[in-house]
Amino acid sequence: MNDMMTNKPALADFVERAAADIVRDCTQCGACVEICPVAPFAGVADSDHGATVAGVLDVLKDGGEMTGNAAAWTQQCDGCGKCLAACPEGVNPRQMVMLAQTKSAETVSQTPQLFRKMSRSIRLMAAMQLVPDDYARLLRPKAPRDVDVVFYVGCNAVRTPHLLFNAMYVLDALEVDYEVLGGPSSCCGIIHAKWEGEIGQGGKVTDGTISRFGDFTPDRVLSWCPSCQLHIGETLGGYQETEFAFDHVTKFLVEQEARLRPKLTTQVPLRVLLHAHDGMSDLGENVDRLLRAVPGLEVVGTAWESGYTCGGSGADRSPGLKALRRSATMARATDPDIDALVTLYHGCHGQLSTAGTAEGVKVVNFTDLLVRGLGGTPRQDAFEGWRSANDWYGLVDETTPMLTANGVAVDAAFLADILPDVFAQAEFRGGLDVFGAPES
Numbered sequence: 001m002n003d004m005m006t007n008k009p010a011l012a013d014f015v016e017r018a019a020a021d022i023v024r025d026c027t028q029c030g031a032c033v034e035i036c037p038v039a040p041f042a043g044v045a046d047s048d049h050g051a052t053v054a055g056v057l058d059v060l061k062d063g064g065e066m067t068g069n070a071a072a073w074t075q076q077c078d079g080c081g082k083c084l085a086a087c088p089e090g091v092n093p094r095q096m097v098m099l100a101q102t103k104s105a106e107t108v109s110q111t112p113q114l115f116r117k118m119s120r121s122i123r124l125m126a127a128m129q130l131v132p133d134d135y136a137r138l139l140r141p142k143a144p145r146d147v148d149v150v151f152y153v154g155c156n157a158v159r160t161p162h163l164l165f166n167a168m169y170v171l172d173a174l175e176v177d178y179e180v181l182g183g184p185s186s187c188c189g190i191i192h193a194k195w196e197g198e199i200g201q202g203g204k205v206t207d208g209t210i211s212r213f214g215d216f217t218p219d220r221v222l223s224w225c226p227s228c229q230l231h232i233g234e235t236l237g238g239y240q241e242t243e244f245a246f247d248h249v250t251k252f253l254v255e256q257e258a259r260l261r262p263k264l265t266t267q268v269p270l271r272v273l274l275h276a277h278d279g280m281s282d283l284g285e286n287v288d289r290l291l292r293a294v295p296g297l298e299v300v301g302t303a304w305e306s307g308y309t310c311g312g313s314g315a316d317r318s319p320g321l322k323a324l325r326r327s328a329t330m331a332r333a334t335d336p337d338i339d340a341l342v343t344l345y346h347g348c349h350g351q352l353s354t355a356g357t358a359e360g361v362k363v364v365n366f367t368d369l370l371v372r373g374l375g376g377t378p379r380q381d382a383f384e385g386w387r388s389a390n391d392w393y394g395l396v397d398e399t400t401p402m403l404t405a406n407g408v409a410v411d412a413a414f415l416a417d418i419l420p421d422v423f424a425q426a427e428f429r430g431g432l433d434v435f436g437a438p439e440s
């Protein structure tokens, strides 16, 4: 998604054109199902792969709800990207699945009101952790000004804001001229389009966010969230042309390695295992390279997991495969030679932090280690330990002063009752109905 923003087709038109191209080019050879690691877990490995794909193409052509093996397969697609190189026709099967899910959700969404639920959940979690100035820095709209870089943090990462502030510490150390955009008011549009099936509204949200990027006249927009990267950078690839490049922040940091290395002067004497995902292996490789620039830090290897991220839009979609790969990760991480397991993104950090607490594994984000290497003090994970403590009233007590400071008045019993679902991101499974009603 580079170059000048010129024509601006409605998202529905774009989806129809992209779907029609795939229907035209796909020969239903079934190679994408054949290689797909979730196929056995979805119960479609021994079926007619061409017929499974034909079911997906029917939805791309005519709309309607996905059914049968097509539904079983695509519901478990975790975005691992293994199918991309397998297609002999140059189709991107991951995009095929994402667009078919979008069209199917137009008929029947499993997660209506998801955006409203997710927004409230994110704002609540942010208000529990952030002093008002920091809350405003991540979530409030900014007055446009000319900058070199927009640091686009997306929506869900605001649940784990310490990662974002640590990333900003690194950008500050590199003296990057940037502005931060994020929170639900700057959603990439994936929730409306793919999850709610509201393609028209999804287009408006995507258009609004891309237009907001343009208001800052940046050379580059650096995203943090892998879902935004996938939605804007791949599923909607070519939807809009822009004057700025859209890249992941880790790519930018690797490009800045020559400037970063001399600043990394503080020893961080740890042996670490990196956690990364098959579906965005380049980002895992970027982080591996960055960590190897930190003095004293030894990366003993990478625990690759399926999907492009942890969470409801990634690895969690195929629970059987995820459990298998996760147990291998934790088995390696509990090796006494390893001091810490290193996470990439927010979704991974929340889950692995919980698993680490249970299994006695220290879990840190890569940004934490970069800040330490730069001689700084990383922002702490305010919820470390709480995620698995099962002491929701204790957490309410702990965070009430911050909620009050952010102007959020909420009944303690109500909050303690909903926090398990808020932390589990239950809205991505159709839950958290209490946040689905219109705000009064």
Ligand code: SF4
Pocket (backbone or CB within 6 Å): 032, 035, 036, 037, 038, 076, 077, 078, 079, 080, 081, 082, 083, 084, 093, 094, 097
């Ligand atoms: S992205 Fe991965 S899970 Fe999804 S269809 Fe392709 S190979 Fe299967």
Ligand code: SF4
Pocket (backbone or CB within 6 Å): 025, 026, 027, 028, 029, 030, 031, 032, 033, 053, 086, 087, 088, 089, 090, 091, 092, 093, 096
């Ligand atoms: S998307 Fe490609 S690999 Fe999959 S069935 Fe169609 S032509 Fe074959």
